[in-house]
Amino acid sequence: MHNVVCIKQVPDSAQIRVHPVTNTIMRQGVPTIINPYDLFALEAALELRDKFGGEITVLTMGPPSAEESLRKALTFGADRAVLLTDRCFAGADTLATTYALATAIRKIGKEYGQPDLIFTGKQTIDGDTAQVGPGIAKRLRVLQLTYVAKIRALDLAARTIEAERRSEGGVQVLRTRLPCLITMLEATNQIRRGAMADALRAARAQIVKWSAQHADVEDISKCGLKGSPTVVKRVFAPTARAEKAVLVEPAEQPAEALIDAMFKYQPRLEADLAALTGDP
Amino acid sequence: MSTAIKAAASIREGRAAVKKNAEHFKADNHFWVGIEQGRGDVHPISWELMGADRKLAGKLKVDVAAVALRLEREAMRNAARASSYGADMVYADLVYNVQQEHRKEFYTKALIDAVNSHRPTILPSRTTFGCDLTGSVTATLLAGSTSLPCTIYKMNRTANGHRTPARDGNARARHARSWHCYHLFRGSAQSRPRRQNAIVYTWPRIR
Numbered sequence A: 001m002h003n004v005v006c007i008k009q010v011p012d013s014a015q016i017r018v019h020p021v022t023n024t025i026m027r028q029g030v031p032t033i034i035n036p037y038d039l040f041a042l043e044a045a046l047e048l049r050d051k052f053g054g055e056i057t058v059l060t061m062g063p064p065s066a067e068e069s070l071r072k073a074l075t076f077g078a079d080r081a082v083l084l085t086d087r088c089f090a091g092a093d094t095l096a097t098t099y100a101l102a103t104a105i106r107k108i109g110k111e112y113g114q115p116d117l118i119f120t121g122k123q124t125i126d127g128d129t130a131q132v133g134p135g136i137a138k139r140l141r142v143l144q145l146t147y148v149a150k151i152r153a154l155d156l157a158a159r160t161i162e163a164e165r166r167s168e169g170g171v172q173v174l175r176t177r178l179p180c181l182i183t184m185l186e187a188t189n190q191i192r193r194g195a196m197a198d199a200l201r202a203a204r205a206q207i208v209k210w211s212a213q214h215a216d217v218e219d220i221s222k223c224g225l226k227g228s229p230t231v232v233k234r235v236f237a238p239t240a241r242a243e244k245a246v247l248v249e250p251a252e253q254p255a256e257a258l259i260d261a262m263f264k265y266q267p268r269l270e271a272d273l274a275a276l277t278g279d280p
Numbered sequence B: 001m002s003t004a005i006k007a008a009a010s011i012r013e014g015r016a017a018v019k020k021n022a023e024h025f026k027a028d029n030h031f032w033v034g035i036e037q038g039r040g041d042v043h044p045i046s047w048e049l050m051g052a053d054r055k056l057a058g059k060l061k062v063d064v065a066a067v068a069l070r071l072e073r074e075a076m077r078n079a080a081r082a083s084s085y086g087a088d089m090v091y092a093d094l095v096y097n098v099q100q101e102h103r104k105e106f107y108t109k110a111l112i113d114a115v116n117s118h119r120p121t122i123l124p125s126r127t128t129f130g131c132d133l134t135g136s137v138t139a140t141l142l143a144g145s146t147s148l149p150c151t152i153y154k155m156n157r158t159a160n161g162h163r164t165p166a167r168d169g170n171a172r173a174r175h176a177r178s179w180h181c182y183h184l185f186r187g188s189a190q191s192r193p194r195r196q197n198a199i200v201y202t203w204p205r206i207r
Helices: A036-052 A064-076 A094-112 A132-140 A196-204 A254-265 A267-277 B003-027 B044-060 B073-085 B104-118 B128-141
Strands: A002-006 A009-011 A032-034 A055-061 A080-084 A117-121 A143-155 A160-167 A170-177 A180-184 A208-210 A230-235 B031-035 B064-071 B089-095 B121-123 B150-157 B163-169 B174-178
Touching: A002 A036, A002 A094, A002 A132, A009 A064, A032 A036, A032 A064, A036 A055, A036 A064, A036 A117, A036 A143, A036 A180, A055 A064, A055 A094, A064 A080, A064 A196, A080 A094, A094 A132, A094 B128, A117 A132, A132 A143, A132 A180, A132 B128, A143 A170, A143 B128, A160 B128, A254 A267, B031 B044, B031 B073, B044 B064, B044 B073, B064 B073, B064 B104, B073 B089, B104 B128
Parallel strands: A002 A055, A002 A117, A055 A080, A080 A208, A117 A180, A143 A180, B031 B064, B031 B121, B064 B089
Antiparallel strands: A009 A032, A143 A160, A160 A170, A230 B174, B150 B163, B163 B174
16 A cells, blocks of 8 residues: 655744745744644554555655655654655645646656555645645546545455545545545644654655656646746735734733723623623 | 416516526626535525625626535525625526535536636635635636635736736735636635625634
8 A cells, every 4th residue: 555645844833924124924044844734644644554554655845955844754654755846846836736746646656656545734834725635636636535534444455445524514424436635634633753763764764856857747837936827926914903902911810800901991892791691 | 468478478588688697797707606505504605705706896897696506405595695695697507416515526527617618707715615626626727726715805907808816814914916817716705795784704714
């Protein structure tokens, strides 16, 4: 069984800052992490490998520094890491990203065996699109199970998979055939602590680096900024929605102090609440 | 004229009006808003989108059509309310099919066929279904789509006749520009329905 897990290196959103003059995201000095949603996908793939055997290939597209994230993924237990890096991939939107990743997955299939399952996170914390997974599935013409909370059963002989999918109306139990693409929902599992042997292996492992040419990308114009119908024009911090901010002095009973402050500036709210509860 | 003849004439006029309206919608890049189902009724986000889209369409002098996506019978009846929220036309061809409920291919193909024939600008919602459908449709049509969930969106006509959308995200705001004819948005625009005393819905984002 061969599973491919697509991950992304993202800036740590807790430490991200916007440049006050240029209004662009300041990436310098901001630590990068593996997209937290992708870790749920990686753990789901690792659990399946523990049960059914096989191997896991981790794939990412990004600058050469994304190698760090791939090594981190190897420490969790992934068997192989592929980095898709080329200048022509820079500035890709969801459409160009799906093209590059789908092409790389096809190449992985040729080199290391056809994948049975392709995992992605639900979305990334920087792009927040939730469209790359479905886009890859469409380009590869494989079935897709999105927002998966749990993989209930996998039958390799019959080549079927059964999973629970969360949707607005409740939980759907879906069964489909392999190969398929799965986008994992958050909080569905917890990423394991990597074993010492995996950590040592990850430190020495050779990361497979593919440029556009190596990944058999036929049409460069579909990659990166050239192949992106949507481009980011400007990034800026959202304006505060509150009309007025009042500093409340620390008090022994902070809750009461806060309520008093609220009622001071919203006297109507106090009257309405009093009428609702029947208090004078 | 007897009542029966009057009724028949009325139906004929109605059909002719619908046909004329359909041709009108084919002629230009009008706006489509996906009407989705949630808990047996029309999903409230559909009305949010409709209200915001109506405002935008008014500025650009185009019309708005509501497209019923995977609606059960009861929800389909309620989708007719779209006209009271600002829709000039309601398409109700994509009927709910329980066997196909989770199959994106079914709806993707139906939507792509419709897009190819009518060339609209579509605003799907930021629901699980909307996200999946947007990913599949954009990958097939090679269309642009804004990434972060929209809270505000604007659209300008450029010199070459294409429209350039721009929108502010809620988490980390950004301005996007697209050159493609078909723009697929996912929105959470806070807008008020046109009905009197109507409820203003909040956006039920799935996390």
